[in-house]
Amino acid sequence: MxxxxxxxxxxxxxxxxxxxxxxxxxxxxxxxxxxxxxxxxxxxxxxxxxxxxxxxxxxxxxxxxxxxxxxxxxxxGAREKLLHNRRESFIEDHIVTLVQEANKLEITVEEIMTYIYKVKRSEKQ
Structure with missing residues (x-):
């Protein structure tokens, strides 16, 4: 099992x-x-x-x-507290790492946003 x-x-x-x-x-x-x-x-x-x-x-x-x-x-207020905590974790765990890697690869903020929008659109389909 x-x-x-x-x-x-x-x-x-x-x-x-x-x-x-x-x-x-x-x-x-x-x-x-x-x-x-x-x-x-x-x-x-x-x-x-x-x-x-x-x-x-x-x-x-x-x-x-x-x-x-x-x-x-x-x-x-449990849901609001959880959303706040998860957002903070998301920023620390994902956004900070994303920006650091983008800086290494010389990817601009505009390019990052373009990629994010592209992924979001593909998820909706």
């Missing part, structure tokens, strides 16, 4: 990102109940501690909150 998880990244981070993606994509909205630890453990057949670690990070960051005896829920 092929694993749904990427071997290059810890599973607890992938669980965390799975929930984050559901919030960003509006599959989970503010005050919606998030999948429980037990549901994730049973569905993915992974260790309870692994799932708990990913979920607890989201609780610590204020993305999820606990209702004792009921479960985890999406916190108010």
């Amino acid at each position: 092929k694993s749904v998880f990427n071997a290059d990244k810890p599973i607890y981070i992938q669980i965390r990102e799975l929930i984050e993606d559901q919030i960003i994509n509006k599959q989970l909205k503010e005050d919606d109940q998030a999948p429980s630890t037990n549901q994730l453990v049973n569905f993915y057949k992974i260790n309870h501690a692994t799932v708990s670690k990913g979920i607890n990070q989201l609780v610590e960051e204020g993305i999820l909150y606990k209702k004792r005896g009921i479960g985890m829920f999406v916190a108010e």
Whole structure:
């Protein structure tokens, strides 16, 4: 059986990102109940501690909150917080590297933008 998880990244981070993606994509909205630890453990057949670690990070960051005896829920403003964090990471992980490489290759900002627009147009088709 092929694993749904990427071997290059810890599973607890992938669980965390799975929930984050559901919030960003509006599959989970503010005050919606998030999948429980037990549901994730049973569905993915992974260790309870692994799932708990990913979920607890989201609780610590204020993305999820606990209702004792009921479960985890999406916190108010969670989507905006996640979008902000992901944008910051995107800039650091991709844009900075892109600009540095473009500078080495003497690619102008205008050329970069032309390439970006070309890629965006091809994705829409």
